[in-house]
Amino acid sequence: MFVRARVSALARASVVSSDRCGVASRVRRSRDTSRRATRGARALHPSAPTRGRGANAMASRIEDYGFIGDMKGSALVSRHADIDWLCVPRFDSEACLAALLGRDEHGRWALRPTSRVLETRQRYRGDTLVLETELECDEGVVRIVDFMTPTSDRSDVVRIVEGVRGAVTLEMVLDVRFGYGASLPWIRSYDRQVTLVAGPDSMHLRASVPLTSTRTRVSSIFTIRAGEQASFVATWAASDCAAPPPLDAGRALQETERFWLEWAGRCTYRGKWRDAVVRSLLTLKALTYAPTGGIVAAPTTSLPEEIGGVRNWDYRFCWLRDATLTLDALMIGGYSDEARAWRDWIARTVLGDLSRLQIMYGLAGERRLTEFELDWLPGYEESRPVRVGNGAWNQFQLDVYGETLSCLYQARRAGLSALEEAWDIAHELLERIESIWQKPDEGIWEVRGGGLRHFTHSKVMAWVAIDRAIRLIEEFGVGGERGANDLAHLRALRERIHEDVCTRAWNEGIGAFAQSYGSDALDASVLIIPHCGFLPADDPRMLSTVRAIEKRLVRGGFVQRYSTELGLDGLPGDESPFLACSFWLADNYAFQGRIAEAEELFERLLAIQNHLGLLAEEYDPNAGRQIGNFPQAFSHLALIFTANAIETCRAKKTTRAQPAPQPAHP
Numbered sequence: 001m002f003v004r005a006r007v008s009a010l011a012r013a014s015v016v017s018s019d020r021c022g023v024a025s026r027v028r029r030s031r032d033t034s035r036r037a038t039r040g041a042r043a044l045h046p047s048a049p050t051r052g053r054g055a056n057a058m059a060s061r062i063e064d065y066g067f068i069g070d071m072k073g074s075a076l077v078s079r080h081a082d083i084d085w086l087c088v089p090r091f092d093s094e095a096c097l098a099a100l101l102g103r104d105e106h107g108r109w110a111l112r113p114t115s116r117v118l119e120t121r122q123r124y125r126g127d128t129l130v131l132e133t134e135l136e137c138d139e140g141v142v143r144i145v146d147f148m149t150p151t152s153d154r155s156d157v158v159r160i161v162e163g164v165r166g167a168v169t170l171e172m173v174l175d176v177r178f179g180y181g182a183s184l185p186w187i188r189s190y191d192r193q194v195t196l197v198a199g200p201d202s203m204h205l206r207a208s209v210p211l212t213s214t215r216t217r218v219s220s221i222f223t224i225r226a227g228e229q230a231s232f233v234a235t236w237a238a239s240d241c242a243a244p245p246p247l248d249a250g251r252a253l254q255e256t257e258r259f260w261l262e263w264a265g266r267c268t269y270r271g272k273w274r275d276a277v278v279r280s281l282l283t284l285k286a287l288t289y290a291p292t293g294g295i296v297a298a299p300t301t302s303l304p305e306e307i308g309g310v311r312n313w314d315y316r317f318c319w320l321r322d323a324t325l326t327l328d329a330l331m332i333g334g335y336s337d338e339a340r341a342w343r344d345w346i347a348r349t350v351l352g353d354l355s356r357l358q359i360m361y362g363l364a365g366e367r368r369l370t371e372f373e374l375d376w377l378p379g380y381e382e383s384r385p386v387r388v389g390n391g392a393w394n395q396f397q398l399d400v401y402g403e404t405l406s407c408l409y410q411a412r413r414a415g416l417s418a419l420e421e422a423w424d425i426a427h428e429l430l431e432r433i434e435s436i437w438q439k440p441d442e443g444i445w446e447v448r449g450g451g452l453r454h455f456t457h458s459k460v461m462a463w464v465a466i467d468r469a470i471r472l473i474e475e476f477g478v479g480g481e482r483g484a485n486d487l488a489h490l491r492a493l494r495e496r497i498h499e500d501v502c503t504r505a506w507n508e509g510i511g512a513f514a515q516s517y518g519s520d521a522l523d524a525s526v527l528i529i530p531h532c533g534f535l536p537a538d539d540p541r542m543l544s545t546v547r548a549i550e551k552r553l554v555r556g557g558f559v560q561r562y563s564t565e566l567g568l569d570g571l572p573g574d575e576s577p578f579l580a581c582s583f584w585l586a587d588n589y590a591f592q593g594r595i596a597e598a599e600e601l602f603e604r605l606l607a608i609q610n611h612l613g614l615l616a617e618e619y620d621p622n623a624g625r626q627i628g629n630f631p632q633a634f635s636h637l638a639l640i641f642t643a644n645a646i647e648t649c650r651a652k653k654t655t656r657a658q659p660a661p662q663p664a665h666p
């Protein structure tokens with residue numbers, strides 16, 4: 001028997017508040033994109049089964065997901081309105097919905113019309129992370145509004161179903177599996193509330209329609225008419241705590257919308273590509289773990305760099321490289337509060353023991369990120385293994401010193417006050433970099449084989465470290481007399497590194513700066529040379545390097561990091577063009593004054609954003625699909641830099657390199 005849901009049912013829920021066992025205590029410490037939504041709107045196959053996709057469907061294509069989050073945890077919602085990935089209370093918590101890397105039995109939250117679905121449309125509600133999925137089916141149209149709540153310290157996923165046209169019957173099915181799909185919860189039902197518990201986790205589902213539960217799942221069948229609403233709120237809590245009080249879904253929606261609109265409204269970027277830039281800024285903000293200020297590289301693990309391959313990594317951590325660049329991108333949008341939060345994160349996490357500076361940390365600064373495999377998950381489209389943790393945590397990557405000092409310098413330029421210990425920090429970093437810059441390392445791409453090398457990018461970033469320290473002293477008087485006394489020595493060191501790179505990284509045979517000293521391989525990471533002010537973009541060596549990259553690393557109009565055929569990364573298989581590198585090529589065009597080519601490449605990149613303006617790490621031009629973890633900060637921050645670079649260079653009508661100093665690199 002179907003039960004009708006009425007708007008008034010929402011009013012029964014009470015107001016948000018947090019109890020002793022609230023999430024906070026457990027947490028360890030496009031604008032309207034209707035243009036894209038229309039472009040992306042897709043009629044499902046006319047002979048699609050009644051429930052649109054049938055039970056136990058596979059995961060969707062990577063670009064067919066929307067991203068929602070509360071700046072603590074996050075979820076991916078497919079265009080069919082399935083939530084296939086949910087990590088709460090933290091981005092790096094064990095997923096409790098993991099169908100993305102498996103099937104229904106690994107956790108999925110579906111809301112599907114029981115009649116044939118004809119078309120789906122998905123968009124963000126203006127400049128927010130409130131996601132609307134419209135399902136047009138034989139019986140009419142319903143809109144599902146999905147969001148998480150950034151304004152509270154709880155972990156709630158809210159789904160509001162709105163009737164748009166006709167009377168549509170839907171089936172809600174919630175298969176929670178804690179521990180990345182491994183743990184079937186114990187399910188207990190109360191009136192309009194079901195509690196699912198396994199080990200340390202519990203999920204409390206409350207709804208404005210009756211719920212039914214079996215041994216393995218919670219479900220509901222209900223009918224929504226035009227103008228009616230039904231709501232579902234799933235709240236995570238530690239299993240030894242009482243259920244948090246019910247949430248008023250309508251009020252939470254208003255607060256969430258207001259939060260994102262207010263944040264996006266403060267954006268100072270006013271250029272031609274505002275929609276894409278604002279969506280990227282919102283995505284970067286949503287990848288920030290609010291309780292600590294840490295920034296994750298992406299909210300997913302093991303979305304493959306090659307479908308069916310082994311290049312599957314966990315990105316739910318805080319890389320110094322990705323995060324400091326994210327911060328630089330946020331500052332282009334005028335967001336300096338975030339700069340403060342990130343600088344404070346750095347101070348808490350790394351400054352105590354700079355001799356053990358890591359390349360990446362956990363969200364709260366955790367150091368040990370041991371990698372292991374989840375053998376019960378088949379992986380995204382059979383891409384095994386699924387990995388949790390990241391073995392790169394104890395790699396040696398020289399570039400992080402440059403990024404850290406560049407971040408401290410950019411923070412000062414953005415008007416942030418000096419850290420009291422600024423000189424002690426800079427001094428210690430400088431001593432360290434001076435003693436290690438000549439050592440081989442594992443490089444920006446975190447190679448897992450082939451031994452340590454003298455990567456060109458790493459050496460250029462060592463130069464950046466010294467250069468930014470000099471600027472901190474020269475422009476901000478950091479270190480006072482002691483800083484000034486060190487200037488001559490630092491300038492000489494900067495010159496030595498410059499000389500070393502120009503002599504040993506330049507390869508006459510390939511007519512380019514090579515991937516590493518003595519190698520014949522190309523690497524797109526050297527495209528950052530003009531960004532950071534190491535050489536101007538119209539230096540003959542850079543012009544030649546760009547030509548070589550155009551010839552040998554461009555595939556289907558996009559740029560690969562390096563050629564995997566040469567076995568440079570020690571991994572089997574191949575990978576697709578890397579989006580950040582493609583943006584860097586566009587930057588070089590802009591810096592060289594090739595504005596039309598820069599715009600053309602930038603527009604090509606914008607065209608592969610998904611219907612919501614989101615980008616993964618890579619793009620496979622042959623298959624025409626996004627690849628890798630999603631959405632990825634690296635891709636979005638590079639987009640922001642390129643939009644800014646093209647506009648700045650066009651305005652200046654310059655044919656010279658960008659005015660130094662730029663961020664470490666975009």
Ligand SMILES: OC[C@H]1O[C@H](O[C@H]2O[C@H](CO)[C@@H](O)[C@H](O)[C@H]2O)[C@H](O)[C@@H](O)[C@@H]1O
Nearest residue numbers: 297313319322390392444445446448634
């Ligand atoms: O390709 C091998 C490596 O891939 C991942 O690293 C990549 O993502 C990082 C986060 O965005 C980025 O900082 C790095 O430059 C990229 O190469 C993975 O995390 C590594 O473990 C893996 O070796």
